Amino acid sequence: MTPSPTPPCCREYAALSRRGLLAGALTVAGASTAFGSAVVRTSAAAATPASSVLVVLSLRGAADGLSLVVPHADPVYYSARPRIAVPADRLLVKDAQFGLHPELGPLVPLWxxxxxxAVHAxxxxxxxxSHFAAMEEVExxxxxxxTRVGWLNRLIGTDAGRSPLQGFNLGNGTVPASLxxxxxxxxxxxxxxxxIAGEDQWDHGERRRSLRTLWDADTSSLGRAMQATFASVDGFDPVRATSATPAHGASYPDGDLGRAMAxxxxxxxxxxxxxxxxxxxxxxDMHSDLGTVERGRxxxxAGELASAVAAFFTDLGQLADTVTLVALSEFGRRVAENANMGLDxxxxNVMFVAGAGVRGGAYYGTWPGLQGDVDSDLLVTTDYRSVLAEVVAARFGASTSTVFPGFRRERVGVMSGQ
Structure with a gap:
């Protein structure tokens, strides 16, 4: 079997580094109204504590759900992946059908x-x-x-508040399509x-006073945007005043995801x-060198994912009772390994749901069985929106028909009360 180069469809995607996904400065996002590094659409309401928080962790590049949650009872899995399959005796929290990749060990206490x-298929x-087309479709x-409006932006819109602080992207200043x-x-x-751009150790409020003199009485869209910028930056002060040192003995992995989750x-x-x-x-996006259970991408x-999420919930302490995390990817990967010890x-795919309201310690979804030829996919038996809709309904009491227009969800059962 002769290894092949990175497929043309992924060369642009491969150019995106993890640091590019996770670095940047302030953006208060909306339309094209801008000042310095801040952009907003409407004026901000005063921030109030959130009783429910949803964290959406996107595994960019199409994670292989068949490696993360292994269908060890399906014999096709092992015949289709002679070099990269995870041995059944190495799996964690196995039931009769599935088990977790051994690098997900830090998540076992949560399980x-x-x-x-986990919800499979x-x-x-x-x-x-297509990575980017699928990302936008999912989001x-x-x-x-x-109309280009993401599901999380629609979720925020079901609330009476209108503060930019309600929705937050930890990233490079370009919000995902979901927001x-x-x-x-x-x-x-x-x-x-x-x-505010330009506020530094040499500025003692003069810049802010000048800007407010210029914009506070302005009722145009630009004036309202500037007023929202002031309110948003001021409203964020308690976060800046909060210690960056993780709480409750949490220890994050050294890497972009660890820093982001902290x-x-x-x-x-x-x-x-x-x-x-x-x-x-x-x-x-592991077209090559996905690796074995001992080493590889x-x-x-998987190890960084598990360690970062476990540290995150430890860091939150009692606040974890208000937080639900969903991890998902734009699509999955083929059943059979390719010549490069990777997957096309x-x-x-699989979705993970963790935290408040989750009926955890179980695998959900209807398993369709695997086919072993080179072009076979894991079929989808649960629309991803059904999982998200349960989270939205259980944690926010929001109208799922508003958040997911035209969609009639099927019961998954992963969230309490759903």
């Missing part, structure tokens, strides 16, 4: 405590093997719509740099009314 679950209604969650839309949101890569926990501990937070983990990424673009 055993009933705070972590999830995905889009129809295959979409819009409104097939056929010509894009008419409701104001924020994005930052460095929490300590959330400020920042997410700090935002939540700052208690400024953030309800929805998005964060990315990159480098899941899957070992590295597929279809169905």
């Amino acid at each position: 055993q405590a009933g705070s972590l679950a 999830t995905g889009l209604p129809a295959p979409n093997r 819009d969650a409104n097939p056929g719509s010509t 894009y839309g008419p409701e104001p949101v924020m994005a930052a890569g460095n929490l300590d740099s959330v400020s 920042a997410v926990a700090r935002v939540i501990r700052g208690d400024v009314g953030v309800e929805v937070i998005t964060v990315d983990q990159g480098e899941w 899957m070992v590295r990424n 673009h597929g279809y169905g």
